[in-house]
Amino acid sequence: QVTLKESGPVLVKPTETLTLTCTVSGFSLSNARMGVSWIRQPPGKALEWLAHIFSNDEKSYSTSLKSRLTISKDTSKSQVVLTMTNMDPVDTATYYCARTDYDILTGDVWGKGTTVTVSS
Amino acid sequence: EIVLTQSPGTLSLSPGERATLSCRASQSVSSSYLAWYQQKPGQAPRLLIYGASSRATGIPDRFSGSGSGTDFTLTISRLEPEDFAVYYCQQYGSSLVTFGQGTKLEIK
Numbered sequence: 001q002v003t004l005k006e007s008g009p010v011l012v013k014p015t016e017t018l019t020l021t022c023t024v025s026g027f028s029l030s031n032a033r034m035g036v037s038w039i040r041q042p043p044g045k046a047l048e049w050l051a052h053i054f055s056n057d058e059k060s061y062s063t064s065l066k067s068r069l070t071i072s073k074d075t076s077k078s079q080v081v082l083t084m085t086n087m088d089p090v091d092t093a094t095y096y097c098a099r100t101d102y103d104i105l106t107g108d109v110w111g112k113g114t115t116v117t118v119s120s
Numbered sequence: 121e122i123v124l125t126q127s128p129g130t131l132s133l134s135p136g137e138r139a140t141l142s143c144r145a146s147q148s149v150s151s152s153y154l155a156w157y158q159q160k161p162g163q164a165p166r167l168l169i170y171g172a173s174s175r176a177t178g179i180p181d182r183f184s185g186s187g188s189g190t191d192f193t194l195t196i197s198r199l200e201p202e203d204f205a206v207y208y209c210q211q212y213g214s215s216l217v218t219f220g221q222g223t224k225l226e227i228k
Contacts, residue, residue: 047165047208049217060215063121096164104171105212106155110164
């Protein structure tokens, strides 16, 4: 059974750096066809793609957030880490990670999400 | 960056009716990279359709996707009570992924 679980702080202060971890099971991050994406959703708003990473270490980032994001993976720990610098209250959202098929660039299995609030 | 515009914003229908949701792209999208998701309150999105018209595992055949180029459609042939939710389209192109703003399907 494929599962993904997001973890990280519930509350961060403005200007701080957010670090989120996605721990996967049921598939390997070394699988040539699979990767992990991060997507977020502010309260009551639409989904917003942030970044993805694949087994060959190929990475892509949202154009608008590229300067603030870093995605990486630790295959031995089955974890994908997303960091976002200079957090602002507008970054308050539920952050999801999703297994992503390299051939169709679609998230076929999602984690339940983790809610992050940015406030002083 | 490709912008996806979904219409209508809200669709009010009754169980048993047919639902037609639209997703229009600002430039041509490869059909291989067009997907639809369903999201219910408090839950993560669920993949319904990938490659514009292929149903994901476990998705009932009342859900179907069609379209090409800049115009794509999600059709629910006969609405069940559990189908009332928000639906998003998503595309991948030029190393970037974008989502539409969503269509809320509500009970009339």
